[in-house]
Amino acid sequence: MSTELPNAATQALAAHYQQILQGLGENPEREGLLDTPKRAAKAMQYLCNGYQKSLQEVVNGALFESDNDEMVIVRDIELYSLCEHHLLPFIGKAHVAYIPTGKVLGLSKVARIVDMFARRLQIQENLTRQIAEAVQEVTQAAGVAVVIEAKHMCMMMRGVEKQNSVMSSSVMLGAFRESCNTRHEFLQLIHRSN
Numbered sequence: 057m058s059t060e061l062p063n064a065a066t067q068a069l070a071a072h073y074q075q076i077l078q079g080l081g082e083n084p085e086r087e088g089l090l091d092t093p094k095r096a097a098k099a100m101q102y103l104c105n106g107y108q109k110s111l112q113e114v115v116n117g118a119l120f121e122s123d124n125d126e127m128v129i130v131r132d133i134e135l136y137s138l139c140e141h142h143l144l145p146f147i148g149k150a151h152v153a154y155i156p157t158g159k160v161l162g163l164s165k166v167a168r169i170v171d172m173f174a175r176r177l178q179i180q181e182n183l184t185r186q187i188a189e190a191v192q193e194v195t196q197a198a199g200v201a202v203v204i205e206a207k208h209m210c211m212m213m214r215g216v217e218k219q220n221s222v223m224s225s226s227v228m229l230g231a232f233r234e235s236c237n238t239r240h241e242f243l244q245l246i247h248r249s250n
């Protein structure tokens with residue numbers, strides 16, 4: 057057992073998890089479940105810690121002057137989120153591109169922006185848009201493109217139980233929206249085989 061004292065929010069959540077266990081017909085007093093409410097509370101707080109972060113904090117000044125005006129692509133960013141309808145995970149990959157106009161973003165920051173929004177309760181379409189708009193806001197790029205491909209546990213483990221369906225969503229801003237060529241270049245680059 058951990059000796060650190062859980063904070064009030066964790067304690068309140070843990071009490072709710074205890075009731076959830078009871079509601080599911082379990083006995084929260086049995087040995088295997090004794091610490092489960094607290095562990096579940098902490099896990100959920102971690103998975104939703106994006107609420108505690110701001111764009112400014114995440115970027116933390118990692119914007120660099122650059123003459124580069126070619127497309128910057130960050131492919132295959134691992135993505136773990138929770139669907140707001142069922143509180144079940146959806147997991148997949150995000151691909152983010154932008155066309156700089158004097159400023160480029162530190163590479164790890166793109167992934168951190170993805171995480172900040174993914175670690176909230178989401179639907180995939182909104183998540184895609186929030187990432188695109190955040191990258192746009194920070195970089196003032198000539199265009200931003202975001203594609204997310206994800207598998208939703210709420211589809212795979214329940215409901216239609218489609219094991220292999222991948223949901224794809226995209227948001228194109230600026231040059232990616234206006235120019236077919238730019239959009240195609242991006243889509244080709246993210247889908248080329250390794």
Ligand SMILES: [Zn+2]
Pocket residue numbers: 139140141142143144208210211
């Ligand atoms: Zn769902």
